[in-house]
Amino acid sequence: MTAPRTPGSAPHWNRRDFPDAAREALAAQPPRDDLFHHSQTRKNVRHATDVIQAKRNAVVAELPEWQSLRAAGAAIRAHTLEHLDHYLVQFEANCTRHGGHVHWASDAAEARRLVLQILAPHAPREVIKIKTMTSEEIALNACLEEHGIHPVETDLAELIVQMGADRPSHFVVPALHKSRGQIRDIFAREMHRPDLTDSPQQLAAAARTYLRQKFLSTRVAISGANFLLADTGGVAIVESEGNGRMCLTLPEVLVSIVGIEKVLPRFQDLEVFLQTLPRSATGERMNPYNSIWSGTPVGDGPKEFHVILLDNGRSPILADPESRQTLRCIRCAACLNACPVYHQTGGHAYESVYAGPIGAILTPQLHSMHDAQSLPYASSLCGACYEVCPVQINIPEVLIHLRGKVVEQQQSTLAGSLSLWNIAMKSAAHLMKDGSRLNAAVHLAQTAQKVLVSRNGFIEWLPGMLGGWTKTRDLPALPAESFRDWWRRTRSAHPSAPASSESARD
Numbered sequence: 001m002t003a004p005r006t007p008g009s010a011p012h013w014n015r016r017d018f019p020d021a022a023r024e025a026l027a028a029q030p031p032r033d034d035l036f037h038h039s040q041t042r043k044n045v046r047h048a049t050d051v052i053q054a055k056r057n058a059v060v061a062e063l064p065e066w067q068s069l070r071a072a073g074a075a076i077r078a079h080t081l082e083h084l085d086h087y088l089v090q091f092e093a094n095c096t097r098h099g100g101h102v103h104w105a106s107d108a109a110e111a112r113r114l115v116l117q118i119l120a121p122h123a124p125r126e127v128i129k130i131k132t133m134t135s136e137e138i139a140l141n142a143c144l145e146e147h148g149i150h151p152v153e154t155d156l157a158e159l160i161v162q163m164g165a166d167r168p169s170h171f172v173v174p175a176l177h178k179s180r181g182q183i184r185d186i187f188a189r190e191m192h193r194p195d196l197t198d199s200p201q202q203l204a205a206a207a208r209t210y211l212r213q214k215f216l217s218t219r220v221a222i223s224g225a226n227f228l229l230a231d232t233g234g235v236a237i238v239e240s241e242g243n244g245r246m247c248l249t250l251p252e253v254l255v256s257i258v259g260i261e262k263v264l265p266r267f268q269d270l271e272v273f274l275q276t277l278p279r280s281a282t283g284e285r286m287n288p289y290n291s292i293w294s295g296t297p298v299g300d301g302p303k304e305f306h307v308i309l310l311d312n313g314r315s316p317i318l319a320d321p322e323s324r325q326t327l328r329c330i331r332c333a334a335c336l337n338a339c340p341v342y343h344q345t346g347g348h349a350y351e352s353v354y355a356g357p358i359g360a361i362l363t364p365q366l367h368s369m370h371d372a373q374s375l376p377y378a379s380s381l382c383g384a385c386y387e388v389c390p391v392q393i394n395i396p397e398v399l400i401h402l403r404g405k406v407v408e409q410q411q412s413t414l415a416g417s418l419s420l421w422n423i424a425m426k427s428a429a430h431l432m433k434d435g436s437r438l439n440a441a442v443h444l445a446q447t448a449q450k451v452l453v454s455r456n457g458f459i460e461w462l463p464g465m466l467g468g469w470t471k472t473r474d475l476p477a478l479p480a481e482s483f484r485d486w487w488r489r490t491r492s493a494h495p496s497a498p499a500s501s502e503s504a505r506d
């Protein structure tokens, strides 16, 4: 879902409300020509998340100190966010000391401009990319294409998504909505390999051959990062495929685009996250490849190294004490795998780079609550996300905070304050503030419901906006006698009932 582009600009997400996008993902009767896509997508998402979650639970259970590690991770991230200005400046000084160049981008447009500026002297026709959700966030690929530079994703799953002209649906496993057969079809078409079967070994070997040639021939790489290390000026990436190591060592120029919240105070802090991140993300005890690089050492790795520190809506989140914890996220995606809503809809329904429970709180905030206002409601508030989060982000708490903000924002506009929903809520508040008003309303409803109650004692249809409730479930009818009326009647029959009943009544 992209808006029309103007020359020189990159596309932006043009979000539908979550219920509309989710309805499509959940459609019981998908369009005829898309039957396979819908049923297969849901099956793939469920299977993949179940498998990853089972692996995660098994390796987490091996560590009796798991809860202490979570607490330590939360404490380190909370401390860093409290002193983010200090640690970012420290990182900049140390990275620069080792030969790196640090740039600050306040928004997506500035980050894209910086990338183009850095690439200009090298005039690349192609760049290789590794692990960069931030580049998705700033819509970098479209911008590069517009300027005649072809980006090549080197994570296997990202490559599948790119070749399939698709969108990622998960942070860690972006192509988890694709089956082996679908991947075979994409590779056969894009790599001109009709001989491929859907054997995982064959598919991985085809990707390896294709990418190896790109690694050896491309002079510029663009990466994200898992962590920045303030005390050494280092940048860290953990990964499983080795493509990161190739991207970080072979090209002559490396540009890393990293959210400002990714900094850690000390190298030593990795001790916690290198245990919690792989276990939470993929159910592995450790990642096969852990790369940490600083600047441009002579004779080793890229000769030119840039870090773009991306704000793009993070500072206002930092300034809000109630939602600041959102920025502790280390993008492990454990909350996606645990979420019953994500299980049903998959990632595309969130219409954002960031899907699942963390996406439901991060995306609206990155957009200053002006966009994606339905996402804080994309949750049953069951708390499964909080339980698995390795940095103890209380996502339900933030969701409720954001729902309050959505209501405030809607009420601040004339259309919002005059909306039927708002008037109904204000009227309900007015009634419920006063016992006698509430009683009168109940008596009125008891009379009015007589024409609506069916034989089984339920209301199966309500008019207007109230019909939203009865569309999917029946409403039990009000009893003929309310609790208050019953209390009055029985109390007068038994005068010894407690006198405090007056306050209970009203």
Ligand code: SF4
Pocket (backbone or CB within 6 Å): 280, 328, 329, 330, 331, 332, 333, 334, 335, 336, 358, 385, 388, 389, 390, 391, 392, 393
């Ligand atoms: S919110 Fe927690 S569980 Fe979800 S991706 Fe971030 S760190 Fe992982």
